[in-house]
Amino acid sequence: MKKLLITIVSEQTIQNVLCIDYFKPDALLMVSTDRMGEKIDFIASGLKRISKDFDFSEERGNLYIINVNPESPADVEEKIENWFKDYKNQHGNQFDEIIANVTGGTKMMSLGLFNAVKSKANRSAIKTNIVYIPIYSNKIVDLSENCTGSKNCEPSSDVIRRLNIIQYLESNGIRLISQNDYIFNDGFNNSYEPVKLAFHTADISRFIMQNYNSLKNFLASLFHELKILSLPFNKKNKPCPIDIRCTFAAENHEFTIKLIEELFNFHYLKQCLTVAPYISENKNLKVNIAVEITEPVTVRHYVDGNKNLNVNINGEIAKHEFEFLTGGWLERFCFNELYELKEQGIFNDIGINVRVKNVSKGKEAENEFDILFAYNNNLYMVECKSLNQGHDSETDILYKISALQVDLGRLTTKSFLTSTASENIMDKDNPDEIKEALIKRAKLLNCSIIKPSDLINIRKQIKEKLKIN
Known part of the structure; x- marks a missing residue:
């Protein structure tokens, strides 16, 4: 049985990919416009990530493209009818089944395709279906039939496929930056x-999150001291020597000292050089906590009236340890908490520090996502910001999310901002409420802000926001 799928090409490519994957046609007729040409390549690329069996191209004779006037249903209908005539003249045989996906494009394009397929002149196929995929539904609705015993519904079929991150990205013209991108074919691991x-x-990132309020002044000082070193990390990942002193305010000296000792006693920092072979012969970090009471000092523009502790840290530090101690711990905490939802079969895929490149013409740009996860054929991002960013205004904290949307378009369905920076997020007059200006800005970006006090329960928070039972 020879099956033809006719589909409209538009900015939204995922519905096309899901429909083609579901029906697995022998041939594709893409109804497109001059502006949407590259989207066809993106759809083909996404399909190849799903299965090597999907190999549609004009050279192979199983992909046909017609460009239409997107605001003229008559033009769409005429060009589809002409295509059927030309195909019959060249090949003689017709199709046993024709499926028309009217989901994408303008309303005029959908109407033109609908009329063309309903036309008797083009209904030589044994079976003709007109289908539609409602956004966010993962269902294919058949518009060519009526529900038995009901006037208010159309029969529908469930879309079983759940796209992983690389399948979703490539369907949208986004490439993962990696020398071995094949490792992502079955999801991030x-x-x-x-x-x-x-x-x-x-374990260590969760420890920091659980004790953040007691450690935040130390972490702020550590961030400052490490950043001003401008350590010369290179591509060979050779560790760099450090010898720094962190000076910070602490309400309870003994308890703070105990926490810092526990922090640097975790295997990752105590035996950090066993993480990767290329640093196995280097020295471990050594921490010397000097209980020196000094006058208050300014740490990243933060002045506290308490007496201060001095913590001396010396040894060698690798780039990934540097990144962890200067804020990467929050990304890793959030990733591990949300990874549990993948383990439970709720999320289809989740990645951390995902570097991508937009290959759309005129929009070429490289970016990095802190966390991406795929759920129900939608892509979500989590932006993580640790510490208080003294230079940030109420809206600047959302800058990266805004910049990603400029560079990559509305690639993600929704974004989440997670931050320990209470001063940047919470209202001074109403400490339990997020700043109104930030809420308004986030709404424009389709972003949900998770309160710093709720971060320890980020998995629960995101489940609630996505209405996951």
Whole structure:
């Protein structure tokens, strides 16, 4: 049986990919416009990530493209009818089944395709279906039949396929930046170094999150001291020597000292050089906590009236440890908490430190996502910001999310901002409420902000926001 799928090409490519994957046609007729030409390549690329059996191209004779006037249903209908005539003249045989996907494009394009397929002149196929995929539904609605015994519904079929991150990205013209991108074909796993490091630091990152209020002044000082070193990390990942002193305010000296000792006693920092072979022969970090009471000092523009502690840290530090101690711990904490939802079969895929490149013409740009996850054929991003960013205004904290949308378009269905920076997020007059200006800005970006106090329960928070039972 020879099956033809006719589909409209538009900005939204995922519905096309899901429909083609569901029906598995022998041939494709793409109804497109001059502006949407590259989207066809993106759809083909996404399909190849799903299965090597999907190999549609004009050269192979199983992909046909017609460009139409997007605001003229008559033009769409005429060009489809002409295509059928030309196909019959060239090949003689017709199709046993024709499926028309009217989901994408303008309303005029959908109407033109609908009329063309309903036309008797084009209904030589034994079976003709007109289908539609409602957004966010994962259902294919058949518009060519009526529900038995009801006037208010159309029969529908469930879309079983759940796209992983690379399938979703490539369907939208986004490439993962990796020398071995084949490792992502079945989803992100510990073959990808950032995922491996996140798994390895699950316990220590959770420890920091659980004790953040007691450690935040130390972490702020540590961030400052490490950043001003401008350590010369190179591509060979050779560790760099450090010898720094962190000076910070602490309400309870003994308890703070105990927490810092516990922090640097975790395997990742105590035996950090066993993480990767290329640093196995280097020295471990050594921490010397000097209980020196000094006058208050300014740490990243933060002045506290308490007496201060001095913590001396010396040894060698690798780039991934540097990134962890200067804020990467929050990304790894959030990743590990949300990874549980993948383990439970709720999320289809989740990645951390995902570097991508937009290959759309005129929009070429490289970016990095802190966390991406795929759920029900939609893509979501989580942006993580640790510490208080003294230079950020109420809206600047959302800058990266805004910039990603400029560079990549509305690639993600929704985004989430997670931050420990209470001063940047919470209202001074109403400490339990997020700043109104930030809420308004986030709404424009389709972003949900998770309160710093709720971060420890990020898995529960995101499940609630996505209405996952």
